[in-house]
Amino acid sequence: MLGGVLERLGDYGDQVPRFTPPRCLLERQAVGGCDACHATCPHAAIEVGPLGQSIQIDPAACTGCGLCVQVCPSGALEYDLTAPLQSVRDAGQATAEGASLTCSQSGAGGPALTCLGRVTPAVVAAAGAWGVPLTLLHGDCAACPVGAPDVPERVTRVAQEAQRLREATGQPARVNVRAAAPEDRDRAVRVSRRGAFATLLRAGRQQVAQALPERPLPFVDWSQPQQRVPEEWRWRARTLTPTPPPDAGIHWPAPLVDDTCIDCPVCSNVCPTEAITRDLKPEGGARLLLDLSACTGCMACLRSCPPQAIHAQDEWLEAAFHLPILLRDSDSVM
Known part of the structure; x- marks a missing residue:
């Protein structure tokens, strides 16, 4: 029964990343500024504006590929990491084969992200901390309408960054970035029963499907110091296990x-x-x-x-x- 429910998992949520102005180097008036998100966006969905409106995202042009989030040096742009982290953790508890994350255009089965541009060092480092082998499957990126042709190279660099963080723990992440193959179409969505029902509750739906659900992030309450740190970097610090010598x-x-x-x-x-x-x-x-x-x-x-x-x-x-x-x-x- 669980497999049937998971096969109906529906994609939902806001594709546009959350923008937190106080974290933006343009809003902070740092010397040299920053236009990494604008320069990286493959769909011209991001414009750089005046102080107070430094980053403007066109929701009609944004595909949710996440490449802007990958390159943002300060976490001003971000997506919720809960769903991919939960998926990796559940897969590790359910099977010794490890976890997989695949892009929505690859045709592969298993938990799917809009694009592998959504994968960040924290996700890879968390898989390493949990001892879960992680396979990242991409499709034909050169012809993809969602991301960019060089997504595999970008994701490989993300994995390398995560490995540098994990080096001190003596337990590197076991991660493989590759193109999806025909046999990957039969990959199952393996999550724990608790994880499945947690996903149902988070989604607020009667049905769940293969695409990993995402939730729009609330605005950051800057008066709370713990909220000033992006979720990405909070997770990077948490993944420093086993504790380095x-x-x-x-x-x-x-x-x-x-x-x-x-x-x-x-x-x-x-x-x-x-x-x-x-x-x-x-x-x-x-x-x-x-x-x-x-x-x-x-x-x-x-x-x-x-x-x-x-x-x-x-x-x-x-x-x-x-x-x-x-x-x-x-x-x-x-």
Whole structure:
């Protein structure tokens, strides 16, 4: 009976990604700005506008391929990760064969995304953390009306980024990116009974089908610090299991500040997730603090620093994720 229900899973939800203006480097007025989403969109659905309306997405032109989300350096554009993560986890619990995610145009069976452009490093890293082999199946991307011809290469780079994150854990993700074959049409949707009913509840429907359901994300409440961090980076931090050895370097690009700092507020002002905070001391001066787990590695701070006192550090010890990092302690402020 479960198989029959799953075969009727219907696609639903908003194809347009959520845009969170405070996370956008254009809205933050970072030096150099950013037009990655506009440059990447294969359907000219994204326009760059004035401050306050910096990113405008045409819902009629947007196909929901997710390629803009893949390249956004700060998480200003995002989709809900719940459905693909739940699918991967359920498949891992149901069978030793692992999980698969396929694009909607591939003709393959199994859980389907609109496009493999929706796959992010967090999804691949989570599969590695759960020990679930993951197969990513694409169709004829050169002729696809949804994504772009180079989607397989893009997804391969996503998988490589996830592997760099997982390297410190000693448990790499087992991921395979390939074109769908005729035998993939018979792939079954394998989810746990609990996962199936959870999907029904999330969808709010009587029937479910092969396409993974998605929910429109609510607006971010910026007054809540935990909501300032994109879901993608929250999941990346969660997937650092098994816990890396204390002396293992974890790949997580983030800024450091040197002694040429002039104690201005620019870095904290441009930070899209407020991972860098500038606290004024009662006795005078200021302290710069970094919440490493909230840093997306966009390096807007580095590009915007007037004296170029910031440089990137690519690897950190696991302990650095648990307490604020003191970047600068100064007795003067601008």
